[in-house]
Amino acid sequence: MTGPEGPVEAAFFDGMTARRWAARIAPAPDGLSLVILREGAAPLSWRFDRLRALADESDATRLTLTVLAETEDEAPRDPARLVVTDPAAVAWLLRTRPGLMRRDLRAGTFRKVALWLGGAVAAVVMMLYVILPGLADYLAEHLPRETEVAFGRSVMRQVEWIVSDESGADLACTDAEGLAALDAMKARLVGERDLGYEIELRVFDHEMVNAFAAPGGQVVIFRGLIDEAESAEEVAAVLGHEIGHVVARDPIRLTLRAVGSAGILSLILGDVTGGTVIAAAGEHVLQTSYTREAETAADAFAYRLLNEAGISSEPMAGFFDRIAKMTDLLPEYLSSHPLSAGRAEAARVNAAAQTATAPVLNAAEWQALRGICKD
Template identity: 50%
Template sequence: MQKTEAHFFNGLTAGRHEVHVALSDDRQAMIITGDTLPEPLRWSLMDLRALHDTSHKDRLTLTRHADTGDEAPRDPARLVLHDPELIAWMHRTRPGLFRTDLHKGTWRKVFLYSGGALVAAGLMLFVILPAMANTLALIIPVEREIAFGKVVVSQMERVLGRTEKKSLSCENLAGRAALTTMLTRLTENQEMEYQISAQVFDHGMVNAFAAPGGQVVILRGLLDNAQGPDEVAGVLAHEIGHVESRDATRHALRTAGSAGLLSMLIGDFTGGTAIALVGEHLMTAAYTRDAEAAADLFALDMLQAANVDAAGFARFFDEMDGLKGIEIPAYLSTHPVTAERAEQARGFAQSQSGTRPILNDAEWQALRNICR
């Protein structure tokens, strides 16, 4: 290594020092000399580091590995080499030149902070927000819940294809009367917290949903697909179960809290939103499984009290199982169909006695024709 010119910044003032660098006699260090330096500096080759990811082709900026209070363990002084031969020599002989060094204890900090963040996010998502949602869902005034429910139902109607001219709600008088009969049979002699109002939407999908505040919507496809009124009654009782335990309200509150949080955790990188959506869906699924099981039990009790055969409810699950894979968009698929649920209903039906049909044939036909 020849003696060569370079620029030196001492890390104390912004002045530039014109210096010469040369290899020390023991070949272990770089000696920096200059008229403006009070004394020659000795930089050990072992400690030398260079700035990486720069756009520089004609220069190499050197610094030293040193235990300073800086963001990285680096000496604030800088030595800028311009000599191509010297730069090439540095690249050739110093393999650790571009190494990243960390302050002591950095990894411990990373693990500690990551753990803390995971625990905090987990606590929020799985403990605090659900608990808050439960509390708030219980104290919300019923009339507000009903108003909210109406907004939800009208949004749902739009999603399912309502146009300006035509509402999806089916208004056939005899059909509505049959639906009311069914509802009355199920809810009479029950202590209900909500005034249930059921309606049918003219849509081919086999599904039903409960909105906050007592609104239950059955889609026409479910009526078309059902073999008897008991089947519809089972689904209706299940949805009433959701209403009574305020599942929809709770779910909406919980989503409001966790949605922003999840997208924040995933951050702004390509495809992040998609992953946040998947995460949200997984959480919802885990949460709805419990709610579904509770609503099933509620429905079975309700059917028992109304002397309705639960075999119809079991048959509904069987049929849904057969339909699986056909159009059930993810946002509506809140009713995971499992053989266990069918089994549970069937087992319950076997213990029942003295059941009678919930609607007579004429009423059942009227209900099936509610959208005509």
Template identity: 30%
Template sequence: MSLVIVTRYYDGRSAAAQVATLRWSPTHLAIAGPYGELARWPRERLRVGEPDPDGVVSVSCKGEPGRLLTAATALAPEWLPRRRSWRGLAWAAVGVFALLAAFVVVVRLPAVAAAFVPASAENRLGEAFEPLVVGNRRICRNETGQRALEQLEARLAHAAGVSQPVHLLVIDNASVNALTLPGGRLVVMRGLIDRVENGDQLAGVLAHETGHIASRDPLQGMFRRAGIGLASAMLGFNGWDVDMSSLAGQLVGLSYSRKMESAADAHGVAYLHASGLRSDGLASFFALMAKREGNGGGAVDFLSDHPPTIEREQQNQGSPNGEHALTAEQWQAVRQMCEKR
């Protein structure tokens, strides 16, 4: 049985197209013109190209000079030689490459990954984590003390080039610690305020934490822990299982690299100096903590897994020249922030 199809035929010797009639048989394709047969091509040697935007395909025969153009819809599937689809394989290869690239960037190069996260996404992440980190601990509220800390942190953030206001909270927790969350959020524990001797030491710790904020270290640290899952969650993909509560717990105990800690120390001293404040408060705080450790008090949470305290004191001496970070009245208000009324 054969099927007749009208098409255009080019004999390969001239540029003119000839109106031809195609007759398909189980073994051959016969091309007939007005005055007789123009060519006879064996089915197994036929080559069919990809359809163009108008749905026209080019058909040729291996070893023969001519070609013909006809509508793809006119060709029955069984007439077409089997062709391996490389398009699907190409897209699969692209997907594998993208996954590998994401792994390298997110897991191996967290600083690069953090740089690609927009501030809006980081802010949403910080907003989600803050209540999980605070938990059932009481937020210490004292208008005078809160305003004093916010004004101090605003000076430090300005010196650090942090573009958005830092959201600062003091919580009723005995841990001698302060920590930063993604999106410019700073949580100060009551235990830290109770332990430091003056506002300049506290300012030294806040300046150190501001260094982490400016470098987006919390986000980098979280990428190291959660990797691609965190990136997917931030971009709105639900295919990765990310336990936000677990990540919040990791933030509380997050240990930065020695390089990050050393940089935050140096930056903190620089921010204090640039703010017109005395910049020896951080070294004074380290000396206080080293004395406590020497007396058998153990390492405080803020110094856990950090470079040795004595080394940090020696490397970040700062200068006593400059204003005190807080006035006597402000320091007193800060120390009273967590008192129950």
């Protein structure tokens, strides 16, 4: 359309009807605009500096043109389209009109994106860290005790069923003298205190160095923890810690929190490559941030029980020192518990303030407890 051949054929759609118009196009004499001529319609003139082409079209030999216009459409474009297929014209347009592929963001787009992004992040963070935990705590407070106990029993059944699947045998240890020693320890710790729950205490025959509390007063200590402990006081401190969870209703509270936030992170990541792994990791960090404060509170409760019962917390410090090698591999924000090094320090500080202490079990009882799983 630049050369001596004169105007070039093109197809035109006016954006008002689906009719395909045969058009001829040529630059205006002043060179500032493109003139579109049709039979039976007035000539149109599109200014070159407002001329735009569609991007990512599959056919490189044609060019679909439109014009920059303030419309309410998804992009600021006039609905009319001009399809140029003449090779010389396509080449000329691409060569001499560098602005053809411009994006033309509306004014205020960046502000809008920043606002929406900030709002969305704030809403999700608010949901995960304020609303869901608050609601979970509220519901946990208002759950009838009988329901919590029934749920705890159901959870314990599931745990037994899953764990015993591997070993095939009943896990609970039943040595009579060992159970008596365990009872003595519980009585010494709890005393006359009303905890609001019947503590159902059991030892599972498993090598894991761990203990846990299920909702409604179910407390389990694994044999591995008793083997690892060097004195009865260490086991008593752990027991006090788990009772602290029971009294604070932590198991049901944390279950409700986990249920509420499940799946929200994977929602955000969607179908990103490797998104599932990132979502799982994120969920882990979220859960552990929920639990660390609960752990610290349970530690404090354990010290109260120990102090009132006159049991030394000094051995506990040694216990934390020993397991620190295993537990402190991860930084604290990735871990469900506070770092063992810090907990050892807290146990030592508490012990320094303790006055008169007496052993929680006598030597014979401690030996019986160590043999609770010998049957």
